[in-house]
Amino acid sequence: MDIIEYIKLVFTDYTLRTITLGTAILGAVTGMLGSFAVLRKQSLLGDAISHAALPGIAIAFLLTGAKDSNTLLLGALVSGLLGTFWIRGIISKTHLKSDTALGLILSLFFGFGMLLLTFIQKQPNANQAGLDKYLFGQAATLLESDVWMMAIVTGICLLVLLLFWKEFKILLFDADYTKTLGFNTKIIDILITSFIVLAIVLGLQTVGVVLMSSMLLAPAAAARQWTNSLSVMVFLAAIFGAFSGVFGTAVSASQNNLSTGPVIVIVASIFVLVSFIFSPTRGLLFKQIRFIKNRRDLQLHKTLAFMYNIVKSHENISHPHAIKILNNFQGYTKSTLQKLVSKNYVTLNGSMWSFTEEGFKIASNLYNQQTDNNE
Amino acid sequence: MSSAQLEIQLIASLVAIACAIPGTFLVLRKMAMISDAISHSILPGIVIGFFITQDLNSPLLILLAAVTGIITVILVEYIQKTGLVKEDTAIGLVFPALFSIGVIMIAKNANDVHLDVDAVLLGELAFAPFDRLIISGVDVGPKSLWIIGTILLITIGLLFAFFKELKVSTFDTGLAASLGFSPVAIHYGLMTVSSVTTVGAFDAVGAILVVALMIAPAATSYLLTNELKRMLIYAICFGVFSAISGYWVAHWLDASIAGSITTMLGFLFLAVYLFAPNKGVIAVLYLERQQRTEVSLLTFLLHLKNHTEERERHVNHLNEHINWQKVRSKTVLDLAHKNNMIQLDKNIVSLTEKGEDFTSQAIDYIITNQDSKIEHMKDDFFLFRG
Numbered sequence: 001m002d003i004i005e006y007i008k009l010v011f012t013d014y015t016l017r018t019i020t021l022g023t024a025i026l027g028a029v030t031g032m033l034g035s036f037a038v039l040r041k042q043s044l045l046g047d048a049i050s051h052a053a054l055p056g057i058a059i060a061f062l063l064t065g066a067k068d069s070n071t072l073l074l075g076a077l078v079s080g081l082l083g084t085f086w087i088r089g090i091i092s093k094t095h096l097k098s099d100t101a102l103g104l105i106l107s108l109f110f111g112f113g114m115l116l117l118t119f120i121q122k123q124p125n126a127n128q129a130g131l132d133k134y135l136f137g138q139a140a141t142l143l144e145s146d147v148w149m150m151a152i153v154t155g156i157c158l159l160v161l162l163l164f165w166k167e168f169k170i171l172l173f174d175a176d177y178t179k180t181l182g183f184n185t186k187i188i189d190i191l192i193t194s195f196i197v198l199a200i201v202l203g204l205q206t207v208g209v210v211l212m213s214s215m216l217l218a219p220a221a222a223a224r225q226w227t228n229s230l231s232v233m234v235f236l237a238a239i240f241g242a243f244s245g246v247f248g249t250a251v252s253a254s255q256n257n258l259s260t261g262p263v264i265v266i267v268a269s270i271f272v273l274v275s276f277i278f279s280p281t282r283g284l285l286f287k288q289i290r291f292i293k294n295r296r297d298l299q300l301h302k303t304l305a306f307m308y309n310i311v312k313s314h315e316n317i318s319h320p321h322a323i324k325i326l327n328n329f330q331g332y333t334k335s336t337l338q339k340l341v342s343k344n345y346v347t348l349n350g351s352m353w354s355f356t357e358e359g360f361k362i363a364s365n366l367y368n369q370q371t372d373n374n375e
Numbered sequence: 376m377s378s379a380q381l382e383i384q385l386i387a388s389l390v391a392i393a394c395a396i397p398g399t400f401l402v403l404r405k406m407a408m409i410s411d412a413i414s415h416s417i418l419p420g421i422v423i424g425f426f427i428t429q430d431l432n433s434p435l436l437i438l439l440a441a442v443t444g445i446i447t448v449i450l451v452e453y454i455q456k457t458g459l460v461k462e463d464t465a466i467g468l469v470f471p472a473l474f475s476i477g478v479i480m481i482a483k484n485a486n487d488v489h490l491d492v493d494a495v496l497l498g499e500l501a502f503a504p505f506d507r508l509i510i511s512g513v514d515v516g517p518k519s520l521w522i523i524g525t526i527l528l529i530t531i532g533l534l535f536a537f538f539k540e541l542k543v544s545t546f547d548t549g550l551a552a553s554l555g556f557s558p559v560a561i562h563y564g565l566m567t568v569s570s571v572t573t574v575g576a577f578d579a580v581g582a583i584l585v586v587a588l589m590i591a592p593a594a595t596s597y598l599l600t601n602e603l604k605r606m607l608i609y610a611i612c613f614g615v616f617s618a619i620s621g622y623w624v625a626h627w628l629d630a631s632i633a634g635s636i637t638t639m640l641g642f643l644f645l646a647v648y649l650f651a652p653n654k655g656v657i658a659v660l661y662l663e664r665q666q667r668t669e670v671s672l673l674t675f676l677l678h679l680k681n682h683t684e685e686r687e688r689h690v691n692h693l694n695e696h697i698n699w700q701k702v703r704s705k706t707v708l709d710l711a712h713k714n715n716m717i718q719l720d721k722n723i724v725s726l727t728e729k730g731e732d733f734t735s736q737a738i739d740y741i742i743t744n745q746d747s748k749i750e751h752m753k754d755d756f757f758l759f760r761g
Binding site: 038041042043044046047089090093094095096097099100102103104106107108109110111112113114115116117118119122136210211213214216217218221224225257258259261262263265266269272276282284 | 402405407408410411415454457459460461463464466467468471472474475476478482483581584586587589591593594597598625628630631633635638640644654655656
């Protein structure tokens with residue numbers, strides 16, 4: 001299937017259009033809120049919440065007996081919030097650390113959810129099949145109404161985000177200062193956490209419990225590499241998230257036997273990898289290049305300094321010296337000498353070298369920082 | 376109780392012990408979430424191993440999965456070292472990616488692989504007794520019993536051999552390094568044991584519930600004790616207790632054994648979290664309340680000491696001056712009165728000799744911050760017990 005054909009299909013085919021739209025919106029909203037989670041050092045909260053939502057789904061089904069996705073998501077929301085606040089309770093009231101609290105709630109809630117799910121499966125009720133789609137997610141089961149639901153929640157998120165932007169931002173970077181300004185930090189905190197929980201719960205149906213945390217983290221972690229500004233980061237994360245959704249859906253639709261969730265996660269991870277390597281300021285590649293360049297500069301300066309020490313005992317600074325005497329100096333290579341020549345610091349004459357006027361001036365001021373050494 | 380039931384309980388208990396030992400150290404080293412990451416990211420290792428051996432219990436598969444676990448740890452540490460993201464983000468990025476690769480590998484080969492993601496993640500203990508290990512025609516017991524038994528023996532052996540090293544490097548990495556134990560070697564040793572245990576346990580209890588068996592008993596016992604040996608023993612007891620009681624709950628509800636073991640662990644933790652003598656929530660809340668009252672008491676006494684005028688010491692004035700609510704001021708007044716620190720005379724409050732003494736000692740403590748000044752007060756007041 002070529003690309004143009006696929007794009008046509010996206011607009012005409014109901015299922016494909018729904019899934020593509022759904023994953024794109026999901027990616028955008030999780031990317032947006034994920035930025036806050038990452039910056040608040042709550043990256044793994046998403047993992048814990050998505051697992052903690054499972055018993056809520058099961059209990060909602062047990063109570064209502066219906067498989068209406070909105071009811072189930074409400075259950076997931078309640079149990080996700082419960083998990084979140086218990087995590088906070090553990091961290092603030094006992095000496096257990098945050099990693100232990102997260103792992104505890106994650107595994108205990110999930111285990112309880114499994115108990116309920118297996119209990120439900122044994123019930124004589126034909127309606128229960130398909131609850132386990134929430135474990136790994138099935139984008140194929142998305143309906144247009146689900147997409148509308150996601151769009152509405154995303155709209156509310158966006159509105160609240162814009163409305164309380166200043167508060168969110170200041171709480172993120174300086175919680176104590178926020179308090180002194182008279183903001184109610186607790187309420188802002190609960191607001192942002194609740195929205196994170198909401199976004200996670202929305203994604204359960206599409207990518208599932210296990211992979212939901214990645215949807216939250218990966219776009220935000222990728223966006224973080226390209227900017228130092230919060231608004232740009234949130235915007236970029238939303239774009240990365242949406243693209244992961246669209247590409248992931250495209251890849252999984254073009255192949256047999258590929259579930260959408262894992263493919264979206266892989267695409268998002270590729271975004272992260274590319275950002276880690278190629279980001280201009282923080283990326284590993286440019287960091288390495290800068291590192292090598294700095295090392296070369298240093299070697300050049302060392303050679304220059306060594307030459308200066310030889311030359312300064314002579315009255316005539318242009319007095320020629322044999323290249324041979326440089327050989328037992330560590331920083332010296334043919335290329336560094338060549339570079340010095342090309343900068344017109346040194347002139348070569350057969351197997352002899354001598355300083356130029358300019359070279360001597362640079363070399364004598366090398367460690368005085370009177371000249372601009374950033375070359 | 377049939378022999379299959381007995382075997383299931385035995386396997387569950389052994390898994391619980393094998394998980395509790397490395398789990399204790401993970402909790403103490405603040406690396407609990409690493410166990411979650413390992414338990415997910417071993418999936419590609421298991422799948423590759425399964426492609427090669429076609430046997431979920433083969434040693435090669437366990438080895439490959441353990442290697443994937445170590446790779447996860449190394450990857451997380453590498454990403455963390457680049458400084459591009461924080462540690463927890465690094466964990467959260469690595470394991471879903473590896474897990475997705477595993478899921479996709481299973482999906483692409485779904486036709487010729489009898490391996491289910493559900494089975495890997497959730498496990499099913501009830502089937503464990505049916506997979507027998509037969510040596511030269513003699514049935515010697517369920518395979519998973521032998522696997523987890525071997526892993527447990529190795530873990531216990533390593534624990535006894537390296538207990539001192541583990542202890543020192545857990546609580547003081549710098550000291551361990553200066554004493555000549557390599558903290559790095561211990562770290563990776565612990566990671567290897569955790570990976571191997573996770574793999575060995577996953578087909579019995581499932582990958583996610585391994586995390587519960589690792590973290591929950593250790594966290595529960597950490598709320599009860601501060602001593603490493605006792606913590607290990609408590610953790611093992613909690614693990615075994617939930618394994619056996621969980622089995623019977625599952626039997627009664629006809630539901631997943633692993634799920635009900637975890638639920639039992641959850642109830643245990645909840646109970647200890649609420650009722651632990653010194654570190655439980657109720658104890659902490661009580662302590663905080665007492666401390667708040669005593670801080671108020673101290674403020675009150677200091678106010679009295681500072682003011683000799685009668686006007687300042689009238690009960691009604693105190694009410695508005697220190698700006699407490701009525702109930703609060705009454706509690707404080709009663710407390711002070713009961714301790715013979717103040718005397719009331721026509722609604723005028725004044726300090727007694729004991730109150731004077733107490734207040735000056737407290738001031739001394741506040742100014743010098745020396746513990747010796749208040750040694751004898753610790754018995755009466757929570758505030759000074761810290």
